[in-house]
Amino acid sequence: MTNAKFDAADFQAPAEVNRWRTLALGIGGIFTIIWAIGCFFNVEQGLRSWLLGFIFWGGIGIGSIGILLLQYLTGGAWGVVIRRFAEAGSRTLPLLFILFLPILIGVSSMYEWTHLNDRIIQHRQPYLSIEWWIFRAVLYFVLWGVMVYLLNKWSWQQDQSDNYEDSAKFLADASKFSGPTMVFFVLVVSFAAIDWVMTLDPHWYSTMWGFLFVAGWALSCFCFMVAIMAALADKPPMNRVLGKRHFHDIGKLMLALVMVWAYFNFSQYLIIWSGNLPEETNWYLTRQEGAWGAIGAILIILHFAFPFLVLLSRDIKRNARWLAYLAFFILLLRLVDMYYMIGPSPRIGMHGQEVPFALSFSWMDIVAPIAVGGIWLWWFFGELMKRPLVPVNDPFLENAIEHGKH
């Protein structure tokens, strides 16, 4: 039985996407040039700001892999309708590697541990050497690349299949692959988060760190996908697909991830607060003073309390537009959260000294995320246009569309 009801040609991305794509490239290009000029004056700050942009936008791309694995594991209508958007996000991985190159090349210009040689760094030398660090970074991309390649391959073959058995088989392949791969995915994300962000503080460590990024990146990805889906929901072809209940379901998952984010952050805080050991409390002491303390309070109120209370409402979850506004709001605070992690960490040659807020905030912290974002969005929209916006041959597509109507 072929699924003649859904024709791939009817579900191509609308022309707007191409316009957004051009706009994104224009903005990204201009801001990259501004950033490059800034780098000329201060390479270290330029690279740190670039890392901020990369961790934020890369989180959406890498989070897409997690969302893909998750929806293949759980099934459900939300997974069928979000799949193509998450696939497009996951296929930005080659671009993410290119965007990572400045950090890879400039590792010794921004990470303090590359310059220290005290007892702790000596002890960590077998793990924390520049060659090893670069090798691991490439390895992470290779492992993610395998996941992206296989998941997208099966989905593509499902689109091409002309009978029910084949399309069901490719779905089953992807689902079987997703279980064990989820474990590896979480491990790879944890290691990457530790290598790329945690080592900015050369001596500090936290065992919760990986989960902060697993949950945080998944939340970023969900918010971004909600914004894109809401923007397309009332235009053909997605107006035939997306219904209130899809947004309701995705809104519930956003609520869950907002809570998980807060839960992991609080767990880390509580463990460090209870232990009260100087080598651990350092990280929070810096971040509780002055402007950093204010940013921390803003995160608790606006990244957790406010979205949590708003997302409790059924009406807001069912309204694509309001949910998208909230998603934009959370995305903005995701960036603040990343800044709160990256910003106060010691500069090269400044280990053990206070980093005043005035010194750690730079105009490039705004320019670099826009530059990375423009380029990333350009690639994302390009990938989105390559395939139909729904998996047209998926055995559950019809059910998934019906599910959204009420």
Next chain:
Amino acid sequence: MDKNIYGLLAEFDTATQMVDAARAIRDAGYTKTDAFSPFPLHEIDEALGVKKSILPFLVLGGGVAGLLTGLGLQYYVHVIDYPLVVGGRPFFSLPAFIPPMFELTILFAAFTAVFGMLFLNGLPQPYHPVFNVPRFALATREKFFLVIEAKDPKFDYEETKSFMESLNPQEVFDVEE
């Protein structure tokens, strides 16, 4: 009409027929109505004009009460009744209080959800008049039923019965009290 009547019950073959009939009943101004189906029908709330439940707000209230109970309990124990220095920390140490506060929030909210639901929908209910109609047993298998209760202000036996018959049901039954 000599017997003591609870209401009128209409039987339908398909969910679509029942939902259409429910809309007609709502539009005719009946409010004391109910629907029975073998599986959940999401459109029936809207079709019958069922008001939104206040349960979510009760649950929110339960959650807030749990949060404050958790805070109050720990404050009373650690600050007022038996202050004890633990690890050199102040008596009022919010980070340590948060996990029990969270747990009590969940506990109170869950209790409110379960018992509030039972209170609002009147379950468990050992007796309900609709079971006096033998065919009503099919509501758990393949048939769909709508009932208009006699206490509805618009209810008039003859008029309501002919109205229900105009909705193309399989059959309309008198439900005895």
